[in-house]
Amino acid sequence: MCLLITCMDYRLSEEVLRRVRPGDLVIRTAGANVRGVARSLAGLPVQEVLYLPHTDCAALKLVYSALSQGQPADPQVEEALVSQYRGRRPADLEELERLHVETQVAILRTLFPHARITVETIDVSKIRWPPRKPIYHLLKPQSRYTQDMIGAYIIQAFKIEDVKADIKIAEFLGLSLSLNELV
Numbered sequence: 725m726c727l728l729i730t731c732m733d734y735r736l737s738e739e740v741l742r743r744v745r746p747g748d749l750v751i752r753t754a755g756a757n758v759r760g761v762a763r764s765l766a767g768l769p770v771q772e773v774l775y776l777p778h779t780d781c782a783a784l785k786l787v788y789s790a791l792s793q794g795q796p797a798d799p800q801v802e803e804a805l806v807s808q809y810r811g812r813r814p815a816d817l818e819e820l821e822r823l824h825v826e827t828q829v830a831i832l833r834t835l836f837p838h839a840r841i842t843v844e845t846i847d848v849s850k851i852r853w854p855p856r857k858p859i860y861h862l863l864k865p866q867s868r869y870t871q872d873m874i875g876a877y878i879i880q881a882f883k884i885e886d887v888k889a890d891i892k893i894a895e896f897l898g899l900s901l902s903l904n905e906l907v
């Protein structure tokens with residue numbers, strides 16, 4: 725089984741559809757953060773992980789401002805995302821992006837010590853952006869997208885409890901929930 729992990733960002737859905745194969749599972753969270761979903765991933769028979777972070781990530785900008793201003797984030801966002809970088813002082817957003825990939829890949833290696841893990845950063849300046857829709861969908865990892873979902877933000881996970889922080893970030897971004905498969 726292959727696990728494809730990326731961010732919920734509205735610009736990435738066509739990239740996911742281009743790479744995903746039948747039977748693959750897709751996980752999408754704010755910032756392609758693995759920490760929040762790790763418990764549900766543990767024990768899955770995964771041979772291959774494709775980890776796809778991206779440039780210009782709103783979730784990482786939020787982490788960066790929480791770190792550089794020393795402000796506490798929302799408690800759920802703090803626990804799932806920001807807390808793993810408290811005490812670190814990335815000099816700029818690019819350094820935080822590198823630290824984040826390193827940290828998430830380390831979690832993936834712990835979860836799947838025998839899997840082949842490939843990391844490919846999607847440079848959003850090099851892909852075609854769909855028109856942005858101010859909505860988000862909560863989908864299961866097996867779900868694929870219909871054409872009308874392109875341009876929406878998409879959170880994909882096994883359980884809604886795993887993505888509480890991601891939902892908070894969707895709300896900070898002013899998005900409203902459209903489709904929910906995770907109830």
Ligand SMILES: [Zn+2]
Pocket residue numbers: 731732733754755756778780781782783784
């Ligand atoms: Zn992102």
